[in-house]
Amino acid sequence: MENLLSFVKNNYEVYVNELADYLRIPSISTLAENKKDMQLCAKFTAEKLKKAGLNRVEIFQTEGHPIVYGEWLGAPGKPTILVYGHYDVQPVDPIDLWDIPPFEPTVKDGKIYARGATDDKGQLYVHIKSVEAYFKQKGSLPLNIKFLIEGEEEIGSKNLEPFINNHKELLKCDTVLISDTSLYAPGVPTITYGLRGLCFLEVEMTGPNRDLHSGSYGGSVANPVNVLADLISKLHDKNGKINIPGFYNDVVKLMPAERENIKKLKFSDKNYAKELGVSELTGEKGFSTLERIWARPTLDVNGIFGGFTGKGAKTIIPSSATAKVSMRLVPNQDPKKISKLVTSHIKKIAPKSVKVKVTDLHGAYPVLTPLNHKATISAKIAMEKAFGKKIVFMREGGSIPVVATFAKLLKVPSVMMGLGLNSENLHSPNEHFSLKHFQLGIISSILFIDEFSK
Amino acid sequence: MENLLSFVKNNYEVYVNELADYLRIPSISTLAENKKDMQLCAKFTAEKLKKAGLNRVEIFQTEGHPIVYGEWLGAPGKPTILVYGHYDVQPVDPIDLWDIPPFEPTVKDGKIYARGATDDKGQLYVHIKSVEAYFKQKGSLPLNIKFLIEGEEEIGSKNLEPFINNHKELLKCDTVLISDTSLYAPGVPTITYGLRGLCFLEVEMTGPNRDLHSGSYGGSVANPVNVLADLISKLHDKNGKINIPGFYNDVVKLMPAERENIKKLKFSDKNYAKELGVSELTGEKGFSTLERIWARPTLDVNGIFGGFTGKGAKTIIPSSATAKVSMRLVPNQDPKKISKLVTSHIKKIAPKSVKVKVTDLHGAYPVLTPLNHKATISAKIAMEKAFGKKIVFMREGGSIPVVATFAKLLKVPSVMMGLGLNSENLHSPNEHFSLKHFQLGIISSILFIDEFSK
Numbered sequence: 051m052e053n054l055l056s057f058v059k060n061n062y063e064v065y066v067n068e069l070a071d072y073l074r075i076p077s078i079s080t081l082a083e084n085k086k087d088m089q090l091c092a093k094f095t096a097e098k099l100k101k102a103g104l105n106r107v108e109i110f111q112t113e114g115h116p117i118v119y120g121e122w123l124g125a126p127g128k129p130t131i132l133v134y135g136h137y138d139v140q141p142v143d144p145i146d147l148w149d150i151p152p153f154e155p156t157v158k159d160g161k162i163y164a165r166g167a168t169d170d171k172g173q174l175y176v177h178i179k180s181v182e183a184y185f186k187q188k189g190s191l192p193l194n195i196k197f198l199i200e201g202e203e204e205i206g207s208k209n210l211e212p213f214i215n216n217h218k219e220l221l222k223c224d225t226v227l228i229s230d231t232s233l234y235a236p237g238v239p240t241i242t243y244g245l246r247g248l249c250f251l252e253v254e255m256t257g258p259n260r261d262l263h264s265g266s267y268g269g270s271v272a273n274p275v276n277v278l279a280d281l282i283s284k285l286h287d288k289n290g291k292i293n294i295p296g297f298y299n300d301v302v303k304l305m306p307a308e309r310e311n312i313k314k315l316k317f318s319d320k321n322y323a324k325e326l327g328v329s330e331l332t333g334e335k336g337f338s339t340l341e342r343i344w345a346r347p348t349l350d351v352n353g354i355f356g357g358f359t360g361k362g363a364k365t366i367i368p369s370s371a372t373a374k375v376s377m378r379l380v381p382n383q384d385p386k387k388i389s390k391l392v393t394s395h396i397k398k399i400a401p402k403s404v405k406v407k408v409t410d411l412h413g414a415y416p417v418l419t420p421l422n423h424k425a426t427i428s429a430k431i432a433m434e435k436a437f438g439k440k441i442v443f444m445r446e447g448g449s450i451p452v453v454a455t456f457a458k459l460l461k462v463p464s465v466m467m468g469l470g471l472n473s474e475n476l477h478s479p480n481e482h483f484s485l486k487h488f489q490l491g492i493i494s495s496i497l498f499i500d501e502f503s504k
Numbered sequence: 505m506e507n508l509l510s511f512v513k514n515n516y517e518v519y520v521n522e523l524a525d526y527l528r529i530p531s532i533s534t535l536a537e538n539k540k541d542m543q544l545c546a547k548f549t550a551e552k553l554k555k556a557g558l559n560r561v562e563i564f565q566t567e568g569h570p571i572v573y574g575e576w577l578g579a580p581g582k583p584t585i586l587v588y589g590h591y592d593v594q595p596v597d598p599i600d601l602w603d604i605p606p607f608e609p610t611v612k613d614g615k616i617y618a619r620g621a622t623d624d625k626g627q628l629y630v631h632i633k634s635v636e637a638y639f640k641q642k643g644s645l646p647l648n649i650k651f652l653i654e655g656e657e658e659i660g661s662k663n664l665e666p667f668i669n670n671h672k673e674l675l676k677c678d679t680v681l682i683s684d685t686s687l688y689a690p691g692v693p694t695i696t697y698g699l700r701g702l703c704f705l706e707v708e709m710t711g712p713n714r715d716l717h718s719g720s721y722g723g724s725v726a727n728p729v730n731v732l733a734d735l736i737s738k739l740h741d742k743n744g745k746i747n748i749p750g751f752y753n754d755v756v757k758l759m760p761a762e763r764e765n766i767k768k769l770k771f772s773d774k775n776y777a778k779e780l781g782v783s784e785l786t787g788e789k790g791f792s793t794l795e796r797i798w799a800r801p802t803l804d805v806n807g808i809f810g811g812f813t814g815k816g817a818k819t820i821i822p823s824s825a826t827a828k829v830s831m832r833l834v835p836n837q838d839p840k841k842i843s844k845l846v847t848s849h850i851k852k853i854a855p856k857s858v859k860v861k862v863t864d865l866h867g868a869y870p871v872l873t874p875l876n877h878k879a880t881i882s883a884k885i886a887m888e889k890a891f892g893k894k895i896v897f898m899r900e901g902g903s904i905p906v907v908a909t910f911a912k913l914l915k916v917p918s919v920m921m922g923l924g925l926n927s928e929n930l931h932s933p934n935e936h937f938s939l940k941h942f943q944l945g946i947i948s949s950i951l952f953i954d955e956f957s958k
Contacts, residue, residue: 246719250817259781264804265700265902266926268832269787269796271780275805275827276736283737286730326725327713332857333723342723350718351729352820357807358828363704363865365830365902366806373729374812376819378722403786411817448719472720 051500054187058492061183065492066162066485068098069175070155072137073164079115079138079205088201091137092116095199102178103185104197112209115201119220122181123194128503130194132223132460134452135174135230136203139166140477147479161474161482169476172483173229173469173491174199180495192503196223203230207452214459225425226456227498229491231468234315234442236484239433239494242466243426244344244445245453247379247416249388250352253278253396254407256370261357264365272403275356275371281400282373285349289335292349292377294395297388302381302418304337304345311443312340344445348378374411378447385413415454419463425502429465432497436490467494505954508641512946515637519946520616520939522552523629524609526591527618533569533592533659542655545591546570549653556632557639558651566663569655573674576635577648582957584648586677586914588906589628589684590657593620594931601933615928615936623930626937627683627923627945628653634949646957650677657684661906668913679879680910681952683945685922688769688896690938693887693948696920697880698798698899699907701833701870703842704806707732707850710824710859715811718819726857729810729825735854736827739803743789746803746831748849751842756835756872758791758799765897766794798899802832828865832901839867869908873917879956883919886951890944921948 077091078084092109099107099120107120115138123130142152142165150156155164162172177197184191198221200210214221234240257274258267287293317340319331333342342348356371358364377392379385393408400406419426421443430441446466453464469491475481512519531545532538546563553561553574561574569592577584596606596619604610609618616626631651638645652675654664668675688694711728712721741747771794773785787796796802810825812818831846833839847862854860873880875897884895900920907918923945929935 246722248719248819250819257782262780263902264802264806264830265702265832266900267780267797268700268802268804268901269800270776270785270793271782272786273804275808276740276803279733279736279805279808282730282733322724326716326721328711328725328857330857331724332726332855339724343721346723348718348722349730350722350727350821351733351811352718352818353811353813353822354729354733354825355809355813357805359807359809359826363828363830364806365702365704367804368807371808372813374817376718376817378719401786403782403784446720447722448717 054183054496055493057187058183058489058496062489065179066157066488069162069172069488072171072175073155073162073166074153076153077138077166077201078141079202080141088115088138092118092201095137096120098178099197102182104181110213112213114209117201117210117213118197118199120197121195122191124190125192125194125503128193130196130223131499131502132196132198132221132226133177134198134226134228134456135177136170136200137174138201138204139169139171140204144479149480157485160485162485163480163482165481167481167483168470168474169481170203170230172488176229176469176488176491177227177495180492180499183492184496184499191499193499195499196221210452211455214455218459221460223460223462225462225502226460226464227467228453228464229467229469230450231446231466232470232472233468233487234444236471237437237439237486238442239437239439240442240444240468241426241429241433242444242446242468243419243421244381245417245450246447247383247385247454248376248412248414248449249379249385249392250374250376250410250412251389251392252372252374252409252411254370254372255400256405256407257403258367258369261369262367264367267367271367272401273367274404275368277401277404278356278371278373281396282351282375284399290333292347294392296391297347300382300384301347304341308345309341312338312344315340315442343447345380347380347383350376352376379416381416381418383416385415389413414449414451415458417453417457417464419465423463425463425465428501429467429498431501433467433494435497436494467498508637508950509947511641512637512943512950516943519633520611520942523616523626523942526625526629527609527616527620528607530607531592531620531655532595533656534595542569542592546572546655549591550574552632553651556636558635558649564667566667568663571655571664571667572651572653574651575649576645578644579646579648579957582647584650584677585953585956586650586652586675586680587631588652588680588682588910589631590624590654591628592655592658593623593625594658598933603934611939614939616939617934617936619935621935621937622924622928623935624657624684626942630683630923630942630945631681631949634946634953637946638950638953645953647953650675664906665909668909672913675914677914677916679916679956680914680918681921682907682918683921683923684904685900685920686924686926687922687941688898690925691891691893691940692896693891693893694896694898694922695880695883695887696900696922697873697875697897698835699871699904700901701837701839701908702830702866702868702903703833703839703846704828704830704864704866705843705846706826706828706863706865707735708824708826708861709854710861711857712821712823715823716821718821721821725821726855727821728858729822731855731858732810732825732827735850736805736829738853744787746801748846750845751801754836754838755801758795762799763795766792766798769794769896797901799834801834801837804830806830833870835870835872837870839869843867868903868905869912871907871911871918873919877917879917879919882955883921883952885955887921887948889951890948921952
């Protein structure tokens with residue numbers, strides 16, 4: 051194992067140069083003009099998987115961009131890891147704000163700058179290189195490995211779920227390994243074990259059959275904007291709790307040990323508020339900020355519109371008003387069940403003076419990987435050894451739908467071995483990736499393979 | 505007097521033909537391409553005033569469209585009436601929905617169809633013809649008369665107030681006579697004696713310094729849309745009253761006699777609701793629908809926007825949210841005082857977690873013409889005689905700023921002798937004016953001159 055780790059250190063510069071080649075391909079999944087680059091990038095990925103030592107590598111075309119699959123199943127009876135990642139990247143706008151051309155990777159101060167550096171090419175490449183190093187040094191792996199690398203993560207992964215559903219046997223595994231999240235702080239090994247889910251509704255209120263003159267009619271009929279505001283206001287109680295009967299029924303409570311862990315992170319409300327430009331943080335009473343973001347459901351209006359929205363004054367009673375209302379869900383809330391519950395509650399409390407239409411636009415399941423699962427424990431041991439520090443277990447307030455899909459279709463937990471940083475400008479100009487984390491990531495991945503094979 | 509009235513009846517067809525000539529001029533004040541027509545129309549108006557018998561007629565150019573002034577002051581020691589009206593009209597879009605070309609006046613079923621027929625050329629022409637008939641039959645008037653006819657009513661009358669302010673002596677009078685409102689019902693003589701005022705505010709809430717990912721941040725900071733909805737909700741109590749301390753302090757209470765009058769009108773809530781497509785009417789408890797519209801202040805959100813307003817789902821916590829909030833005021837509420845009161849209340853009740861900005865966009869004073877004023881009594885007698893029916897005194901929920909301006913600058917009440925109907929499609933395709941009301945209007949105007957001179 052020592053030889054293997056020093057092999058990685060010795061080859062580190064080669065790996066960085068290869069990663070730079072990967073980053074040079076402008077694989078922007080959302081732009082039609084980059085369709086060819088997507089094919090090129092899938093091919094590049096496949097070649098690197100072959101070079102790493104996998105003996106079956108295949109590019110699956112989809113209705114959108116291709117999915118790259120690779121496997122080495124030379125360890126019968128041993129566990130199987132499925133590495134998931136994505137080779138597509140975000141667009142580069144606003145291009146003016148980049149200090150370097152986004153597809154001309156540049157190393158500076160121990161970081162590699164380019165679109166896709168941290169999200170997700172750099173993090174994904176970690177695992178390709180760990181497998182390659184393993185093969186080169188040991189001739190074989192102590193377990194079976196599969197790779198599933200898609201090109202549509204940034205545009206909703208719409209061809210991935212059907213692919214997984216149609217290839218359950220091919221993708222069969224004991225755990226999914228994903229590096230597409232963040233470290234809690236630079237140099238701090240981190241495993242993300244929980245994700246929130248989502249229930250996204252659109253609520254439309256209709257009052258009079260046309261916009262009315264607010265002078266000639268004001269006082270006679272319900273104003274749908276006022277009614278909608280009233281309704282939104284009623285969705286929280288004065289303690290910041292969501293005020294919908296039954297909403298919390300399936301919420302898994304935070305365990306005392308978890309709360310203790312979170313407390314130890316010494317999260318600074320003050321710095322956080324300062325960074326966001328607000329004078330105070332707020333939310334559900336009785337929970338700390340991290341607890342509220344990671345482990346408690348929330349309800350936010352994501353957008354609202356109705357009536358006159360131009361400059362100046364127009365004196366109308368609008369005919370209708372619409373709010374986009376979404377809830378972040380936590381284990382074990384079911385987005386479909388919540389959608390029904392909230393829809394019927396809204397219809398129940400809305401006054402007769404308006405018509406209400408609720409449309410379910412989107413849902414995602416929350417995820418919680420058990421901390422005592424063998425994959426989690428192996429990842430903890432591997433990362434602590436690589437980073438030389440105690441692991442931080444964190445949750446993430448957002449949703450990564452594919453993790454819920456793996457749980458649902460493959461019935462396995464995912465290990466989210468995030469190696470990026472939230473400050474690395476993913477989705478923004480000057481995206482970058484710490485090369486220290488790149489190297490520690492490869493070592494973590496090697497140690498994880500070793501540990502999980504036992 | 506009998507001779508005079510039969511003279512009007514005998515000349516009625518001539519008047520209608522002349523009105524048609526007036527309506528042929530496309531005096532759309534808002535369109536640059538009609539600038540020449542505005543000058544033409546002012547000239548036409550001035551000529552008709554001269555022809556009517558006024559001995560001083562003048563066209564005053566403004567920064568916008570001209571103001572036409574006329575006077576006959578041959579009755580020293582007698583009262584002076586100032587007739588106000590406007591010769592400009594609304595645009596004609598959507599032109600496809602017109603049954604006739606909007607500037608080719610057409611008489612059908614006792615109505616004249618054309619843009620401007622009821623708003624306001626037809627109603628204004630009534631008074632030009634009554635003065636003309638008076639002069640033709642009697643050689644002189646029993647009182648002094650002035651005309652003030654503007655060309656910018658449909659675009660906010662912005663040059664009128666400065667003009668009045670600079671010509672107070674020229675415009676000095678005992679009452680202003682305006683026909684630019686509606687009859688309560690066809691054939692029912694009506695005087696509008698009250699108008700609501702307006703206080704129009706824009707309320708902007710700012711939370712975080714940028715739109716935030718609702719997953720990564722949801723639960724940590726106040727969402728400005730939710731906070732704004734909360735605030736809007738708090739502006740009414742559960743009885744539909746405006747929940748701002750001091751808001752009702754200056755409200756003139758409805759007198760029992762007024763409430764009795766309104767009751768007698770037998771307004772149908774059911775028909776009104778049906779026409780608006782709502783299943784119930786609602787508003788401040790303890791007042792009937794007409795009372796609420798005519799004599800009680802209201803608060804309506806005229807527009808709201810914030811966050812993502814496109815199609816589909818976008819999971820953000822918006823950085824800001826804005827509501828256009830306006831209040832209709834009743835005598836003796838002062839829009840400036842209310843603006844300050846409401847602004848400071850909003851700032852007081854908004855939570856510290858957001859920044860609040862309130863901008864006063866527009867204000868208008870409410871108006872109440874005393875029912876026992878000589879001008880009101882004269883108009884009542886005149887209209888009842890002309891129409892052969894008992895007068896209806898009504899108020900109007902909207903604002904006519906010029907009426908408040910006359911009260912403020914000339915210190916005189918206005919008599920709103922409306923001759924139109926709300927159903928006559930003012931501002932819409934197929935605008936028309938009842939020729940019966942045109943004729944009864946001329947007779948009412950003659951009888952008013954007679955009565956007010958006594």
